[in-house]
Amino acid sequence: MSWLDDTGDLDDEFEDFDESSIRARPNPKANRPRTKRRPAHDDAVIGRVLGVDRGRYTVLIDEDTDDERTVSVTRARELRRNPIVTGDLARVVGDVSGDEGTLGRIVGIVERTSLLRRSADDTDQVERVIVANADQMLVVVAAADPEPRARLVDRYLVAALDAGIRPLLVVTKTDLADPTQFLSHFDGLDLRVFTSARDEMPTEEIGAALVGHTTVFVGHSGVGKSTLVNELVPTALRATGHVNQVTGRGRHTSSSTVSLRYQGAEGNGWVIDTPGVRSFGLGHVDPANILAAFTELAEIAEDCPRGCTHLADAPDCALIEAAERGELSETALARLDSLQRLLQTFADKAEQTPGR
Ligand SMILES: Nc1nc2c(ncn2[C@@H]2O[C@H](COP(=O)(O)OP(=O)(O)OP(=O)(O)O)[C@@H](O)[C@H]2O)c(=O)[nH]1
Numbered sequence: 001m002s003w004l005d006d007t008g009d010l011d012d013e014f015e016d017f018d019e020s021s022i023r024a025r026p027n028p029k030a031n032r033p034r035t036k037r038r039p040a041h042d043d044a045v046i047g048r049v050l051g052v053d054r055g056r057y058t059v060l061i062d063e064d065t066d067d068e069r070t071v072s073v074t075r076a077r078e079l080r081r082n083p084i085v086t087g088d089l090a091r092v093v094g095d096v097s098g099d100e101g102t103l104g105r106i107v108g109i110v111e112r113t114s115l116l117r118r119s120a121d122d123t124d125q126v127e128r129v130i131v132a133n134a135d136q137m138l139v140v141v142a143a144a145d146p147e148p149r150a151r152l153v154d155r156y157l158v159a160a161l162d163a164g165i166r167p168l169l170v171v172t173k174t175d176l177a178d179p180t181q182f183l184s185h186f187d188g189l190d191l192r193v194f195t196s197a198r199d200e201m202p203t204e205e206i207g208a209a210l211v212g213h214t215t216v217f218v219g220h221s222g223v224g225k226s227t228l229v230n231e232l233v234p235t236a237l238r239a240t241g242h243v244n245q246v247t248g249r250g251r252h253t254s255s256s257t258v259s260l261r262y263q264g265a266e267g268n269g270w271v272i273d274t275p276g277v278r279s280f281g282l283g284h285v286d287p288a289n290i291l292a293a294f295t296e297l298a299e300i301a302e303d304c305p306r307g308c309t310h311l312a313d314a315p316d317c318a319l320i321e322a323a324e325r326g327e328l329s330e331t332a333l334a335r336l337d338s339l340q341r342l343l344q345t346f347a348d349k350a351e352q353t354p355g356r
């Protein structure tokens with residue numbers, strides 16, 4: 001079926017959009033009798049976007065069937081302003097045979113269950129969409145080389161909680177340094193923590209946590225994301241790089257975001273390797289989503305004054321008052337501490353943003 005209707009008009013393409021609808025102006029043909037409309041892309045198949053390279057998407061079609069194959073696709077012209085990213089479920093038309101030299105076309109995306117975003121810096125409102133439909137984020141941080149930074153980890157945690165993605169943490173390179181003190185930063189969080197050393201990677205434990213999930217690996221350049229991915233998915237063959245001994249920086253070895261299938265004894269999952277980034281801006285984050293992730297504290301905070309920051313100097317904060325009255329358990333106190341640190345990450349950001 002042709003994707004243009006008889007008049008060569010693309011309007012019907014918009015029918016296929018869901019949350020990504022970009023119809024900005026009224027459809028001039030809205031009064032046209034409905035019966036004359038062609039159903040939009042009845043023949044579209046849904047495929048998983050595994051990666052994007054210079055405008056070409058690799059999409060997995062007929063997943064988990066005998067006909068499973070990857071096809072190369074571009075996106076329909078009207079979608080050019082909608083980011084389509086690794087992890088998206090795309091509606092694809094055209095040649096989906098997957099044969100050499102063929103090219104299909106994405107005409108829409110299935111509504112996303114989650115969207116991981118960052119801004120270039122905290123004052124930047126422009127969002128970079130990183131990954132769609134992930135339900136877990138493995139934050140990778142090295143015990144040394146490069147030095148671990150709790151604040152960057154906090155930023156990832158904030159982005160994960162904001163997006164409704166469950167965070168996990170792995171400290172790599174524990175052969176180089178003892179991570180105990182660094183890890184004490186995260187005591188109050190519901191955070192599963194793994195440790196990994198060069199000859200002792202917790203492949204089975206991490207693998208078990210991947211089954212049935214889509215897990216995006218994030219972290220600074222050089223912390224060992226791709227090294228772990230290669231260990232978990234032996235067919236991945238992701239390039240790994242060295243850390244510059246003088247600057248302590250990674251070499252930004254991975255330049256693209258790629259989704260790979262984890263196949264373990266107990267089941268499968270999806271692993272998404274991402275390039276290391278220097279900064280992880282939180283320009284788009286809603287602090288209410290951070291509080292919501294601390295369920296029991298969020299309940300107490302219902303008694304807070306409107307607009308309460310819950311930070312140490314917040315007047316009449318129900319959380320601080322409960323702590324002062326000795327009503328919080330030791331665990332809850334540690335969690336309040338962590339919550340305040342994450343909210344402070346956000347407050348610091350707001351200070352840098354004039355007019356907010
Ligand atoms: N000593 C030690 N080195 C490790 C460990 N894990 C990874 N490395 C080394 O760290 C370097 C960087 O690893 P990569 O896997 O390329 O790091 P990455 O996080 O994927 O980096 P980018 O792709 O640049 O974001 C490589 O030289 C690895 O061999 C570890 O547990 N111990």
Ligand SMILES: [Mg+2]
Pocket residue numbers: 225226227238239240253254274275276
């Ligand atoms: Mg890498």
